[in-house]
Amino acid sequence: MILDQVVTGLLTGLIYGLLALGLSVIFGVMRIVNFAHGEMSVVAMYAAWAAARYLGLDPLLSLIPIAAIFFGAGYLLQRGLIQPFVSRPDYMQFILLISVALILTNGALLVFGPEARGIQVDYAFDSYEIGTFLIDKVRLLAAGAALTLTGLLLAFFRFTLTGKAIRAAADNRTGAQVIGLDIGKLYAVTFGIGTASLGAAGVLMALLNDAIPRLGPELTLLSFVIVIVGGLGSMTGALAGGVLIGVSEALAGTLLQPSLKSMFSFALLVLILLLRPQGLLGERS
Amino acid sequence: MLDVENLDLAYGDSRALNGVSLSVAAGTITSVVGGNGAGKTSLIRACAGMVPAQGGRIRFDGTDITGWAPHRICDLGLGQVAEGRQIFPSLPVLDNLELGAALPRARKAAKQSLEKVFALFPRLAERKAQRAGTLSGGEQQMLAIGRCLMGLPRLIMFDEPSLGLAPAVVKEMFAIIEGLHRDGMTVLLVEQNVVHSLKIAHHAVLLENGVAAMAGTGADLLADDRVRQAYLGL
Ligand SMILES: Nc1ncnc2c1ncn2[C@@H]1O[C@H](COP(=O)(O)OP(=O)(O)O)[C@@H](O)[C@H]1O
Ligand SMILES: [Mg+2]
Numbered sequence: 001m002i003l004d005q006v007v008t009g010l011l012t013g014l015i016y017g018l019l020a021l022g023l024s025v026i027f028g029v030m031r032i033v034n035f036a037h038g039e040m041s042v043v044a045m046y047a048a049w050a051a052a053r054y055l056g057l058d059p060l061l062s063l064i065p066i067a068a069i070f071f072g073a074g075y076l077l078q079r080g081l082i083q084p085f086v087s088r089p090d091y092m093q094f095i096l097l098i099s100v101a102l103i104l105t106n107g108a109l110l111v112f113g114p115e116a117r118g119i120q121v122d123y124a125f126d127s128y129e130i131g132t133f134l135i136d137k138v139r140l141l142a143a144g145a146a147l148t149l150t151g152l153l154l155a156f157f158r159f160t161l162t163g164k165a166i167r168a169a170a171d172n173r174t175g176a177q178v179i180g181l182d183i184g185k186l187y188a189v190t191f192g193i194g195t196a197s198l199g200a201a202g203v204l205m206a207l208l209n210d211a212i213p214r215l216g217p218e219l220t221l222l223s224f225v226i227v228i229v230g231g232l233g234s235m236t237g238a239l240a241g242g243v244l245i246g247v248s249e250a251l252a253g254t255l256l257q258p259s260l261k262s263m264f265s266f267a268l269l270v271l272i273l274l275l276r277p278q279g280l281l282g283e284r285s
Numbered sequence: 286m287l288d289v290e291n292l293d294l295a296y297g298d299s300r301a302l303n304g305v306s307l308s309v310a311a312g313t314i315t316s317v318v319g320g321n322g323a324g325k326t327s328l329i330r331a332c333a334g335m336v337p338a339q340g341g342r343i344r345f346d347g348t349d350i351t352g353w354a355p356h357r358i359c360d361l362g363l364g365q366v367a368e369g370r371q372i373f374p375s376l377p378v379l380d381n382l383e384l385g386a387a388l389p390r391a392r393k394a395a396k397q398s399l400e401k402v403f404a405l406f407p408r409l410a411e412r413k414a415q416r417a418g419t420l421s422g423g424e425q426q427m428l429a430i431g432r433c434l435m436g437l438p439r440l441i442m443f444d445e446p447s448l449g450l451a452p453a454v455v456k457e458m459f460a461i462i463e464g465l466h467r468d469g470m471t472v473l474l475v476e477q478n479v480v481h482s483l484k485i486a487h488h489a490v491l492l493e494n495g496v497a498a499m500a501g502t503g504a505d506l507l508a509d510d511r512v513r514q515a516y517l518g519l
Contacts (some may be wrong), residue, residue, distance in 0.1 A: 164380050165387055168373045175371035177335050179436060180359025180388050 005250045007133055011143035013246020015204050017239035018146040019219065020226035021153060022198035028233030029170040029190045030086060032093055036101035037198055038219025043104055044070060044202025045211035049117045058121055059203050060145060067149075067200040074195025078188040086187065101216065108213040116210035142204040149200050150239055153193070157235065166190050170233075198223075225265050229272050231282020240280050244268070286311040286440055286471050287332065287363070292341035294327050294495075301327040302495045304341070309440065309488075314462075314472040316482040316503060318516060319492035325475040326368050328492070329442045332473075333365050334358045346439070360388050364438025368445050370429040374418030378409055381417050381428055385435030394437060402431040405461075423454035430461065440471040447478055459485065479516045483507045 023037045034040075044066055051062035081100075085093050126137035157163040169176040169186050176183055209215070222245070230241025245265050252264035272279065287309040294302040301324045309315040317325050330336045332343055334355040343351050345363050359365075373381050382402060386395035403410035406427045412420060417428055426446055433441055443462065447455040459481055466472050466485075476482035483489055486503030491512060499506065506512050 161383065161387055164376065165384055168376060168380070168384050171373040171375050172371055174335075174367070175373055177355045178333070178365050178367045178371045179385050179432060180356040181384065182354075182356040184354075 002251070002254065003132075004134060005254045006247055007135060008139065009247035009250025010243055011135070011139045011246070012208070012250065013243035014143040014150070014239075015146040015201055015208075015242070016222065016226055016246050017242025018150050018197055018204070019201035020223045020230065020238040020242050021150060021235060022194040022196075022201065023223045024227045024230070024233060024235060024238040025153075025197065026191055026194035027227070028235070029166055030187055032082065032086065033090075033097070034194065035094060035097035035220065036104060037223050038221070039101040039104040039108075039216035040070075040195060041198040041202030041205070041219055042108060042211060042213065042216045044199040045206040045209075045215070046108060046112055046117065047199075048203040048206040049112075049119055049211050052119045052121075059119060059207050060141060063145060063200055063203045066203050067196045070199030071192040071196035075188045075192035077195070078191035079184075082191065083184065083187065101220070105213050105216050108211075108216075112211070112213070114213065116212045118210040119206055121207065138207050142207045146201065146204055149197070153197065154235055156193075162186075162189065222262075222265070225269050227279075229269055229279055231279025234279065234281045234283070237279055237281035244280070286346055287473065288342075288344040289328070289332065290342040290344075292328070292331060292343065293339045294324075294331050294336060295339055296336075300495055302331070302338075305492070305495070305497050307490055307497065307500075309471060309473050311440075311471050312469065313487040314466050314474060314485055316474045316476065316486035316489040317492055318476070318479045318482065318489065318506070318512070320515070323492040324495040325492055326444055327495075329365065329367075329444050329473070329475065332358075332363065332442060356388075359436060359438075360390050362390065362437065362439035364433045364436055364441045366426075366429050366433050366441060366443045366446055368448075370425050372417045372425055372428050372432065374416065376417060377414055378417050378420070378428060379413040381432050382409070382413075382435050385432035386437075388436045391435060391437040395435065398435045398437065402434055405434075406431050423450050423457070426450065426454075426458065427461075434465075438470075440473065441465070442473040442475075444475045445477055446474075447476065455481075479512075480507070483512075 019041060023034055026032055026034050047066050048059040048062055051057040052059060085096055121138065123137050128135045128137060128140065157167060165181050166186050166189065169181060169183055173183065226241040226245050227238055229244060230237030248264050248268050249261040252261040289305060289307040292302050292305045305328060317328065319325055327336065331338050334353050338351065342349060345361055348361060350358050382399060383395065386392060386398055391398065408424055409428060409431055420428060447458045450458065455478065462472060462474065463485055474482050483503040483506050489501060489503045489506045490497050491499040491506060499509065
C-alpha cells in the first residue's frame with residue numbers, strides 16, 4: 001500500500017521533473033525567473049483538453065504538436081517581449097512576467113470558464129499489475145513520455161552543437177560573444193525549449209488532473225520548490241527534485257492528509273535549504 | 286585590412302577613446318601599447334562589435350562593420366583572443382574548441398581545424414576531455430588561441446595574451462604568435478610586454494588616455510624617449 005504510493009509519487013514526479021526543467025533551463029541560461037511558468041503550463045492543459053474534446057486526439061498524440069507550438073510561442077515571446085528586459089533590473093522582469101501570468105489566467109477564465117475540464121481517455125481505469133504493485137496505465141504512460149522527453153532534452157544539451165552553445169553562453173556570456181555565437185538567437189531558442197518543456201508537462205498533467213485556471217500559481221510555486229530542492233540551474237537536479245517532491249506529496253497524501261501534501265513539500269524545501277543550500281545537485285558558487 | 290577611423294567610445298559619461306585611427310595592413314603585426322586604462326581593450330571590443338562606438342568608422346577588408354553584431358563580424362574572419370581568455374570553464378576542452386568552429390564560415394572545416402589545433406598544441410589534445418577551468422593559466426591561453434583558430438580568422442586581435450603567465454610560457458606565447466604570422470596571419474597585438482611586442486611589430490601605435498599619441502614602426506617607438514621613460518623605465 002505504501003509502496004504503491006511511492007511508485008505513484010515517483011511516476012508523477014517524473015512529470016514534475018519535466019515541468020521544473022522548463023523553469024530551470026530558462027533561469028540557468030538567462031538568469032530570468034519565469035513567473036508565468038505554471039500559468040503557461042495550464043494553457044497547455046487546456047490545449048490538450050481542447051484537442052481531445054474537439055479533434056478526438058489522445059494527449060499522448062497532441063503532445064508533440066502542442067510542444068512544437070509552445071516552442072514557437074516561447075521563441076517569439078523571448079524575441080519580442082523578454083529580450084529587452086534581459087539586462088534590466090530584476091523587479092522589471094518580475095512585473096513583466098507577472099503580467100503575462102495574469103493575462104494567461106484571466107484569458108483561460110474567459111475562454112474556458114471557472115469549472116474544471118477533464119480528459120477521459122478510454123484506458124483511464126486500466127492498470128498493470130507488476131509483482132505486487134498496481135500501477136495506473138495512464139500514469140505509467142504519462143511518466144514514460146515525460147522521462148523520454150527529459151532524456152532527449154539532456155541529450156540535446158550534452159551532444160548537439162546548439163545545446164553546447166547554449167551551455168557556453170550560460171557559462172561565459174562574454175566568451176560566447178568573443179567567438180561569435182549569436183546570443184540573441186540562443187536565448188530565444190532556450191526560452192523556446194523551456195516553454196516546450198512546460199507545455200509538454202502540462203499536456204501530460206492533463207491526463208492526470210483536471211484543468212482549472214487557478215492551478216497556474218500552484219504549479220508555478222511547485223516548480224520553484226522543485227528547482228530549489230534540486231539545485232538552481234541544474235538540469236538533472238530538476239529531475240531529481242521532481243521525483244522527490246512527487247514521492248513526498250504521495251506519501252503525505254496517504255500517511256497524513258491529502259490537504260497537507262503542499263505543506264510537506266515546503267517542509268522538505270526548508271530542510272534542504274538548511275542542510276544543503278545549493279540544492280541536491282546544485283554546485284556551490 | 287582593418288581600418289579604424291576617428292573612433293569615439295564612451296561608457297556613460299566617461300570617455301575611453303577619442304578620435305582614434307589605426308590601420309592594420311594584411312600580413313603584418315601591428316602592436317598597440319599604452320598604460321592601464323589607456324583604452325586598448327575598448328579598441329578591440331569596439332572592433333569586435335561588443336561595445337557600440339559613438340562616432341567614427343570601422344572597416345574590415347573594405348566592409349564597413351560599424352554597428353554590426355559580434356557574430357556577424359566574427360563570421361567575416363575577424364577573430365579575437367580576448368583579455369582574461371574568456372574560455373568556457375565548465376565545458377570540456379574539446380567542446381570549447383568545437384564551439385570556436387560554430388561560425389557558419391568555419392563549420393565545414395571543423396574537423397581539419399581541430400587536427401591543426403591539436404598539432405599546434407599537443408597539450409590540448411592530451412587534456413581534451415578535461416574541464417577547461419581545470420587547466421593551468423598557460424594552457425587556458427592556448428585553448429583561447431586554439432578556439433579562435435577554429436573559427437578560421439584572417440586577422441586575430443590579441444589582448445594581453447601573456448598576462449599572468451610564467452616567463453617561460455610568455456616566451457612560448459610570443460613564439461606562437463610569430464609562428465601564426467609567419468604562416469600568413471594578420472595580427473593586432475596588445476601587450477603589457479612592451480619591449481617584446483614592439484620588437485616584433487611592423488607598425489605600432491601608442492595609446493594614451495584614449496588618444497593615439499604616436500604611431501610609427503615598432504623600432505620608431507622603441508627608440509622614442511617618451512616611450513622609453515614611461516613604459517620601459519629607461
Ligand atoms: N565596462 C566598462 N564600463 C565603464 N568603464 C569602463 C568599462 N571598461 C573600461 N572602462 C574604462 O574605460 C577606460 C579604458 O579601459 P580599457 O579599454 O579596459 O583600457 P586598457 O585595456 O588599455 O587597460 C578606463 O578608464 C576604464 O576604467
Ligand atoms: Mg585591457
